[in-house]
Amino acid sequence: MGSAQALPVNVEGAETPVMHKAVGKRAISSLLSLFGLVILVFFLSRLTGDPAALFLPVDASEAMRQNFRELHGLNDPVHIQFVHYLGDLVRGDFGDSLRKARPALDVVLEAFVWTLQLAVITMTLVTVAAIVVGSITAFRVGSAFDRFASMLSLVGASAPDFWIAIVAIVLFSVNLGWVPTSGTGTVWHWVLPISVLFIRPFGLILQVVRGSMLSALGSAYVKTARAKGVKNRPIIFVHTLRNAMLPVITVIGDQAAALLNGAVVVETIFGFPGVGKLMIDSILQRDFNVILAAIMVTALAIFLMNLLIDLAYALLDPRIRT
């Protein structure tokens, strides 16, 4: 396993030419599809109605409405508004939130920090648990533990998260009183949202780990290692796990991206001030600038995360680096 020590040095040297090109290409295509998304959302969201009707009292006069629209730049034809928006965007100005009368970017970043924490904690727990449990099930195929684990992942894949969330609230908050029903503040507020978000990615990644470990355990190099008298533990942790991780990392990336987009339903139920809840609220209240800023911030985060996934690939598989 001499190559293991040489790894970190190799990565810096070997990745540069090819990886940079790939990253650049990906950045351009991501930017293009983000631009498409921004155009689509910009025009679609303005079709949902007039914010003046929503923010001013019912008996507001037409002059007041006109004033409101003028103030927020909603009076121009939509395509002119779009040009203005792009102009501001180039200067790094995402506009103001109608609802909070603050820069939209600040509002989004505040919410995004919450979502980021939730996603990082959940994915860390999921990854560790799924790899440990998945490895064990792959080692003991057909055992009671294996059957239990696949039953668990089946339920996880089948159950709607909003239903799990409200059943958990009834059970653990209302009846048993162990944890608060919703909101934030203490560590206990995090328990239910994390547990509910944990279930589906855990079941999915568990199955991938299991399948991937099974095929790795059946391969020739493991048989060789066994023939040399290597014990079970080093076989799992040194030989198979590293090879089995490649497909697992892809799934982890997909699931993490879904969480970064904001777990809309779970955040709504638990009153968690994350970016998913912010997006829904902003759409319903026609807070256009916040919707657009939220889309761009999460898109950037997902792009960066995909880069990390690619780096992890390169670390694990020397073939990809060349």
Next chain:
Amino acid sequence: MSDITAPAPAAPNPAPPAKSSILRMLWADKFATVAVVFLGLVLLCAIFGPLLLGDAAGGQNLRARNAPPFSLERGWLYILGGDALGRPLLPRIVVAAQNTIAIAAGAVAASFVIGAALGLIAGYSRRIWSEVIMRLADVIMSFPSLLLAVIVLYVLAPSVLNLVLVLAITRIPIYLRTTRAEVLEVRERMFVQAAQVLGASTFRIVFRHILPVILPTLLTIATLDFAFVMLAESALSFLGIGIQPPEITWGLMVSQGRQYLTSAWWLAFWPGLAIILTTMSLNLLSSWMRIALDPTQRWRLELGGRVNG
């Protein structure tokens, strides 16, 4: 000469198993058997439910507001309890099956047909079309689908048709990419080349030679996707942007029961259970199909139930 007219050597996929053999393979996997029976029941509810129980499901009885479950006092219709307006829950769940299943089936069917057709084109033609179609799929995939659904449904009215449309569009890339990947592999096989040499038309090659080979994969995915679409629809209805009352789906029933969580848990619990059981059955059926429709895996089921798992 005789070589050309002789039947293709080594048939690409063995003749599909006879009906009795399919039933035997189903019986070999008891979980899948139960799943199929349950799905059949749900389907019956979806088709005949509104006809048989439509009146009972709409009848309000304010004395039975939030009536507790497991009591036969008000007749068997109230066995699962009553909702906030005193409507019996059991018939409501049966009636709601129709919209729930219809929306999911419509969305899956639409995305299946469109996705597979585009995938066949993208996979079999090397022309510019392939590139255009794949970029389109990339664009759809890069959108956060729930967000898109929320915006579109908020702009258009959230009717059954619009819901089907939105869900179908977000699922097209799944079928498109799978079909294309499979076509790219299958088109290089010997029997396709043989058909080309024999002068078969492109249309015939694609539909008679390639499509049958990739259909099992697509059907397996569609079964799994049915569960996914059902969950997506119920999430949208739960958030209040899906189906609107008086129309009803299981997701909407959970949402309506949410405000009575502390006093009457059964309002949200039963429809949620209906969703879980249905999606779980679909998952089980899909994993059975993956084995049963794969000629190299089928022996597991033909030997009997002991070897699978």
